[in-house]
Amino acid sequence: xxxxxxxxxxxxxxxxxxxxxxxxxxxxxxxxxxxxxxxxxxxxxxxxxxxxxxxxxxxxxxxxxxxxxxxxxxxxxxxxxxxxxxxxxxxxxxxxxxxxxxxxxxxxxxxxxxxxxxxxxxxxxxxxxxxxxxxxxxxxxxxxxxxxxxxxxxxxxxxxxxxxxxxxxxxxxxxxxxxxxxxxxxxxxxxxxxxxxxxxxxxxxxxxxxxxxxxxxxxxxxxxxxxxxxxxxxxxxxxxxxxxxxxxxxxxxxxxxxxxxxxxxxxxxxxxxxxxxxxxxxxxxxxxxxxxxxxxxxxxxxxxxxxxxxxxxxxxxxxxxxxxxxxxxxxxxxxxxxxxxxxxxxxxxxxxxxxxxxxxxxxxxxxxxxxxxxxxxxxxxxxxxxxxxx
RNA sequence: GCGGUCGUAGUGUAGUGGCCUAACACAGCGCUCUGUGGCAGCGUUAACGGCAGUUCGAAUCUGCUCGACCGCC
Numbered sequence: 001x002x003x004x005x006x007x008x009x010x011x012x013x014x015x016x017x018x019x020x021x022x023x024x025x026x027x028x029x030x031x032x033x034x035x036x037x038x039x040x041x042x043x044x045x046x047x048x049x050x051x052x053x054x055x056x057x058x059x060x061x062x063x064x065x066x067x068x069x070x071x072x073x074x075x076x077x078x079x080x081x082x083x084x085x086x087x088x089x090x091x092x093x094x095x096x097x098x099x100x101x102x103x104x105x106x107x108x109x110x111x112x113x114x115x116x117x118x119x120x121x122x123x124x125x126x127x128x129x130x131x132x133x134x135x136x137x138x139x140x141x142x143x144x145x146x147x148x149x150x151x152x153x154x155x156x157x158x159x160x161x162x163x164x165x166x167x168x169x170x171x172x173x174x175x176x177x178x179x180x181x182x183x184x185x186x187x188x189x190x191x192x193x194x195x196x197x198x199x200x201x202x203x204x205x206x207x208x209x210x211x212x213x214x215x216x217x218x219x220x221x222x223x224x225x226x227x228x229x230x231x232x233x234x235x236x237x238x239x240x241x242x243x244x245x246x247x248x249x250x251x252x253x254x255x256x257x258x259x260x261x262x263x264x265x266x267x268x269x270x271x272x273x274x275x276x277x278x279x280x281x282x283x284x285x286x287x288x289x290x291x292x293x294x295x296x297x298x299x300x301x302x303x304x305x306x307x308x309x310x311x312x313x314x315x316x317x318x319x320x321x322x323x324x325x326x327x328x329x330x331x332x333x334x335x336x337x338x339x340x341x342x343x344x345x346x347x348x349x350x351x352x353x354x355x356x357x358x359x360x361x362x363x364x365x366x367x368x369x370x371x372x373x374x375x376x377x378x379x380x381x382x383x384x385x386x387x388x389x390x
Numbered sequence: 391g392c393g394g395u396c397g398u399a400g401u402g403u404a405g406u407g408g409c410c411u412a413a414c415a416c417a418g419c420g421c422u423c424u425g426u427g428g429c430a431g432c433g434u435u436a437a438c439g440g441c442a443g444u445u446c447g448a449a450u451c452u453g454c455u456c457g458a459c460c461g462c463c
Contacts, residue, residue: 036426057425095425107431111424175425222425250425281425302426309428325418363428 001167001218001245003276003297007386013268013295014385019055019276021087021167022216023079026054028276029292029385031283031378032089032300033371036062038072038082040305040371042364045084050341051371052379055086055167057300060160061093061152065145069163077165077212088166089300092157092199094173094192094222094250095281097139101129102177110252110281112178125183134174136191154198162204162213168278170248171199173222175280178252185226193238196221200242218245220278223267226251232263236270246276249296253282257290264294271295285314285377292381293390304370309363311355314373320348322366327352340372 007016017028033040033048035056040048048056058078063069075081078088095110103109106121133140138153152160157172173192176185199219207214221244225232239247249267253260264279271277276297283291283301291299304314311323315335320327322334333343334351342365354362384390 032425034426041426041428059425062426089425091425093425099425109423170425248425253424279425284424287424299425301424303424306423306426306428309426310423321420324420360428 001216003246003274005274009293009385009390010388011390012293013265014293014381014390015295015297016382016385017276017297019087019297021218022211023085023087023167026087026298027382028297029378029382030054030298031288031304031374032057032278032298033305033374034300034302035082035084037066038063038078040367041309042305042360042367043371045082047364047368048084048371049086051368052375053086053371054375055089055298056084057089057091058164058166059091059093059096060157060164061091061096061141063090063164064093064152064160065143065150069160073163073165073210073212076210079165087168089168089278090161090164090166090170091280091300092161092170092172092222093152094157094170095175096141097132097134097173098175098177100141101132101134102127102179105130106177106179108178110175110178112252112255121179123177123180123184125181125187127184134191136194138172138195139174154195155202158199158202158219162208162217165210165212166217168218168220168246170280171196171219171221171244173224173248173250176224176226176251178226180226182228182231185224185228185231189224189231189235192222192224193235196239196242196244200244220244220246220248220276222248222250222280223271224251225267227254227259227263229263229266232266233270236267240271244275246278247271248278248280250280257287260287261290261294264291264296268295283374285374288378289381289390292378292385304374305367308366308370311362311366313351313366314370322348322352322362323355324352325356328356334366334369335373338369338373338376340369342366342369342372 002020005015005017019026032055033053036059038058072081141150143150154172161169172195174188176188203219204213221239223235223239225235253263279296279299283299313320313334327348330348
């Protein structure tokens with residue numbers, strides 16, 4: 001993998017870059033749609049390509065469970081398996097350490113809102129999640145399929161990701177819970193750092209016969225540190241000192257936009273200029289300009305696809321909940337300025353009807369539109385950087 | 391015409407004298423969702439067919455009435 005920066009903003013940390021992989025080049029900053037189970041839910045890979053999506057991210061944990069990396073490897077790797085010709089990333093499973101652990105116990109996501117804090121819940125040093133065991137060398141999960149104990153540590157994650165064969169893979173980390181106190185976060189950080197080193201060591205230096213894994217596969221380290229400035233900086237410094245091809249920034253980012261930008265600036269200041277930075281799991285429309293201005297090159301987010309399946313379309317008029325009956329009377333496209341295939345061919349009344357009739361095509365149409373809308377939105381931001389506006 | 395059964399939120403049901411300020415599911419309306427359960431959660435709107443009576447007290451018992459369904463002439 002190669003990364004070239006073609007333009008740097010004079011007004012911010014924003015930059016235009018080209019990330020070259022063996023499956024093509026992507027222009028950054030760039031949204032990475034989420035294909036957890038080797039599919040962008042509701043769409044075929046060809047349809048995803050039509051939404052101007054440049055790269056997708058799949059998930060190590062989920063694909064390890066189903067269908068298992070051996071099946072994918074036999075199919076020739078993820079690209080062939082899912083018929084996606086462009087670049088791919090795989091997340092390491094580190095997020096599942098949170099989402100299946102404290103996330104599940106406390107019914108929280110990584111973006112905690114202040115009312116949950118008021119409930120007095122906290123994760124302190126010594127707290128243990130109910131359904132998984134976080135150990136020094138990895139994590140014992142319980143398979144949701146047959147309840148079998150399932151161990152994933154840094155070595156295991158890398159081995160799986162090499163078999164899956166994405167262009168960019170991530171180090172195994174613990175996504176720190178947003179309710180974690182300083183001590184827990186610090187301790188968690190040390191684990192993530194130790195695992196980062198093991199991941200680097202575990203990664204094959206020689207290309208396999210099938211071209212999966214090996215030197216062509218880029219490995220990103222992940223910065224944690226929660227909401228604590230000194231820990232974020234410590235983590236960024238440490239991860240940056242290791243021989244990673246790029247960097248992921250994970251964990252929580254506060255509960256408002258201002259804090260998010262601030263936290264990103266702490267981290268980005270410590271990362272090498274020339275290597276790509278990926279922000280994990282963040283990408284609301286209203287966040288995009290800020291995270292890009294903070295110096296983020298790629299970012300994955302479930303918002304466009306996840307919201308689509310709840311009937312919510314993103315438009316220049318804001319979020320529209322197409323379940324609402326008022327849309328049955330609107331004979332107009334989701335967004336009047338959008339030229340995506342859905343907006344050119346379908347109207348709100350029809351999509352509203354499909355949603356209310358529980359027809360799966362509704363989810364597909366909105367997913368397609370939302371991805372187009374998000375990708376266009378990022379494209380516009382790239383345009384602004386090129387024009388020197390941000 | 392006679393006999394019987396039954397009428398509870400939009401729909402389907404629960405409740406058979408006081409714990410009913412009437413419950414549940416779905417539908418409706420609104421909100422939440424950031425390294426994804428095509429989920430889920432939260433809030434909210436909304437009903438005892440009608441009229442008399444019995445009773446301290448009626449969705450519940452009685453009478454009449456209206457309506458639906460079934461059976462028989």
